[in-house]
Amino acid sequence: MLSGVFSLLSALLLITLDAVDVAFTEAAVGAGISIVLMLSTLTLTSRREKKSKNSNLIPLMIVIITGVTLTYGTLDMPNFGAADTPSQIHVAREYIKRTPEDIHIPNIVTAVLGSYRGYDTLGETAVIFTAGIGVLLILGRLSLRPRRRAKKIEKVL
Amino acid sequence: MINWEFIIGHLNYWFFIVLMMTGLYIVIAKGNLVKKVVGLNIFQTSVFMFYISIGKVIGGTAPIFPVDMKIDNNIVYSNPLPHVLILTAIVVGVATTSLALALIVRIREEYGTIEEDEIFIIEHELDSSNKTPNTYKENGHF
Incomplete structure (x- = not known):
């Protein structure tokens, strides 16, 4: 999947920027775990995207305006790689x-x-723990749960 | 002020802004929920790269000392602090991604679709068909 290639390329870029630790994490987490999660989600849901009827003009305008504003903000930034x-x-x-x-x-x-910054790392593990519990609570006993809403939707349609 | 050196020195920021706006566009414009998550991932990766590029010093090396700890004072090291920050951010990013994907699976289970438009339509029809508050009780639903 392209997303995995993207993660791997960004890991390579991070190595060239001297951030080897970050590159390791990005390769393991971004190109590894994320892709497994993404692919399993796609297997559990649908693979094809349906065409959206909304016009693309408004999002494009928002994106261009935000981009120009951000670019204006970088004009005050120091040059890349400067030591001072x-x-x-x-x-x-x-x-x-x-x-x-x-x-x-x-x-x-x-x-x-x-x-x-040991306490920050402790907080980070707390975040991961919370996310894990959240996923378990959302997806726990996926097949055993009665499909109340689905029946209602069938009735409506 | 705007000369060749300035443009080369700021190209990295501009690349990352383009990447970031690509992610933002996907998040806003695409109706598919999985694609929205992919867009968010692209967005956050661009922020990571932006931070790391701030920490880079030209001619510097990765912030790791020799194993024997004989430190040569002439060696320039890149700034380790953005690396630490982004290391944490990547891991937290994966936690949020997994939570978002779990929610998508759950939405698919309830609604039978992961397209935003269709979810809105179903929600609207559910609302209009359940105008009276007693309907829930009669049907045995909560």
């Missing part, structure tokens, strides 16, 4: 300098994720 931007000279240098002294592990991303 606020994002590089603010706290990032401190993290790079202190990681070997504080945490004693080579990977700075891991150090920040697991130690400096």
Whole structure:
């Protein structure tokens, strides 16, 4: 599926941008788990899309206006890869300098994720746990549930 | 101010805006719910790339020290903080995607369709056929 190819390509782009950890995650999660979920959803629902009757003009207008506004916003941004931007000279240098002294592990991303920002990661796992419970509650006992609504819909139609 | 260097330096932002608007267009214009989720995924991937591209330093390398921790002070590392942020965001994104897909499966189960237009029509007809509040009780529905 094209979406998987897209995830894999974006993972490659992330590697060229020096974000190897993110690329690993994107390849495993985006190109792996997401696609499995997407394909299983398509198997459980329908594969063909029906043609929409709505006109495409209004969405196109909204998208173009938003895009132009965002492009205008980038004019103040620093050039790509510049070393003297606020994002590089603010706290990032401190993290790079202190990681070997504080945490004693080579990977700075891991150090920040697991130690400096450990509570955030805990919150992240809480989010995943909640989503898992949500999916289980929505889909649990899928075949055993009586189809109340479906009968009603048949009556209406 | 607008010269060749400026254009090259901002091309990355513009690419990601185009990608983001593609995702936004799919979310707004397509009626199929699965396609809407795909559009959302494209949208969020473009935001990820945008953040990572902010953290990149030209001539820099991935923010990982040598294993023996002999750190050469002349090596430039890319900014690790956007990486951490996006690492979290990717995982949370998959959680929301799975929840959305589960909802779509459930909608399909109830309505027999995942097209937005048809769901609206069915909802409208259900509303007009159940005008009196007692209908639910008589039919044994909740």
